[in-house]
Amino acid sequence: MELNAAYDLACALLVEHGLAHWQVTFDAAKRRAGVCDFAERRIGLSAPLTRLHDDAQVRDTILHEIAHALAGPRHAHDQHWRRIAIAIGSSGDRCTPADAPRVPAAWLGVCPSGHVVERHRRPERVASCRECSTTFDLAHALTWTRRGRPARMHPNYEAELDALTRGQAQTRFSVGSRVRVSAQGEWQGQQGTVVKLGRTSYHLRVGRSVLRVPFALVEGAR
Numbered sequence: 001m002e003l004n005a006a007y008d009l010a011c012a013l014l015v016e017h018g019l020a021h022w023q024v025t026f027d028a029a030k031r032r033a034g035v036c037d038f039a040e041r042r043i044g045l046s047a048p049l050t051r052l053h054d055d056a057q058v059r060d061t062i063l064h065e066i067a068h069a070l071a072g073p074r075h076a077h078d079q080h081w082r083r084i085a086i087a088i089g090s091s092g093d094r095c096t097p098a099d100a101p102r103v104p105a106a107w108l109g110v111c112p113s114g115h116v117v118e119r120h121r122r123p124e125r126v127a128s129c130r131e132c133s134t135t136f137d138l139a140h141a142l143t144w145t146r147r148g149r150p151a152r153m154h155p156n157y158e159a160e161l162d163a164l165t166r167g168q169a170q171t172r173f174s175v176g177s178r179v180r181v182s183a184q185g186e187w188q189g190q191q192g193t194v195v196k197l198g199r200t201s202y203h204l205r206v207g208r209s210v211l212r213v214p215f216a217l218v219e220g221a222r
Contacts, residue, residue, distance in 0.1 A: 036068035052101035063090035109142030159216030183217035
């Protein structure tokens with residue numbers, strides 16, 4: 001469905017169900033078709049998936065999120081939400097149908113046995129095949145390609161794989177730790193203090209500057 005048509009449909013359905021003060025926005029989500037933001041009074045639609053889905057599926061997604069808005073934030077996908085969803089014309093399903101079009105994943109991980117795992121983002125941690133072992137097992141580690149070709153992995157991934165291969169544990173520094181930047185460049189060798197831990201990097205206070213440095217490119221200060 002075209003985004004302009006989806007936007008107009010969503011706005012019209014919001015008005016129809018007494019939510020004229022709510023907004024409609026698009027985002028880049030690739031795994032979920034819609035979201036209900038109660039704090040911002042906003043219905044969000046995935047632009048990539050909206051383009052792939054037909055009119056009926058997009059309408060169902062919009063009504064699904066409107067049902068959330070009407071039910072309130074405490075009900076998630078419970079029976080109260082489902083009754084409202086069905087009453088306003090939604091299927092009442094928690095997820096989009098399994099056969100609905102999906103955005104192809106850029107990253108594919110393959111284990112030694114040939115099982116395949118998809119990711120939309122570059123992996124930052126070493127993972128093993130869950131079909132081959134219920135716990136992490138380096139013997140079943142996934143090998144990744146991006147769009148069918150070998151690709152450079154995140155520094156954190158490479159450092160973790162190297163440590164696992166050598167049987168060593170990686171060090172994670174806590175806020176307040178004194179550390180040294182090991183990454184090549186103008187900051188190499190500079191020492192600073194960890195002020196925050198991000199998802200993949202440390203935030204370091206170095207003089208008057210705050211740097212973001214991947215976990216793998218920081219070592220303990222000596």
